[in-house]
Amino acid sequence: MSRQKIATKTDPAHTLVIGCGMIAREVLAVKQQFGLNHLDLTCLPAEFHFYPDRIAPAMDKAIGDARAEGYEHIVVGYADCGTGGHLDAVCEKHGVERLAGPHCFAFYQGNDRFMASGDADMLAFYMTDFLCRQFDAFFIRPLGLDRHPELIKDYFGNYEKLIYLAQTDDPELDSVAENAAKLLGLTYEKRATGYGDLTAFLRTANGPRP
Template structure:
């Protein structure tokens, strides 16, 4: 779900030597699949000769299972419970956690994939009356904008209207992602 952003940060920081391997974004619907798939991916990367591996996942609903995989293999991951936290920056996220409790977050990726990740899988294209069942406990939609893209802004605004939520846009950029990648590269160089 953050591949495009990692590639942008990689270019921005001149980290072209980094290689990216992705797990399916749909694992976010099934967080129980993330840790086993990451375990397999790390084993495969080590078998291919990679010695410095960094996991570009936050916990993402694994309930600590991803941390156990990272500990098992001696690798680090990006800090935080999910991308919504590291995009805002850990310190900023900590300040808004309580206020955002009833908020539905969207990112650039989720705006690009709104139909594929929400509308169709939840059946809202066939049964729009389910919107209140799925989203009735939310009060607002917060778009954490990594880029300035009017088309993505429009998707987020339209989604808020469709879901009956107040719309808020936060220009977060890549949050803690650049420093996390830079630190991972620095730590690898020190080893």
């Protein structure tokens, strides 16, 4: 578990965000943008995106460890993320709050917007800034597509479009997403979402903050 901390030792006035490694950069960006210096950050491995059954047990341990370190205020930087309610059970056990929604693709757009577009996006393959940066590491090499491109249809044949949910305005990431759509044979769409519901969640973590 990687740790990115703001304070050199636990400050009882600080709130610890235990988040997914896939949103670490975005959490820190929101913190800097709004001067949320009371937030500390620790992350579970980003690869849990592929192993959602590992999230709840790891979060249970991470919260316990954080309590032992002296953190009184903790929030969970995950949506349900495929845990089937098991993460909610962990949050309830420890009395902590998590990000609302089924996954980051929903809260980046805003959960209300995601729900409203559910039918239209049913066959969409989503990418984020993180997934653009890690496209080769998370998709091409693990799926063997660099060695067996003929498998693309097997893995992605049921998708119709690739939707890039852009947290930032970065032409290089846009190019990665657009090229990925071409590679996978999908229609391309970009949505500039910013940080979506993540911003409000962090700004109000454990009560109103600056």
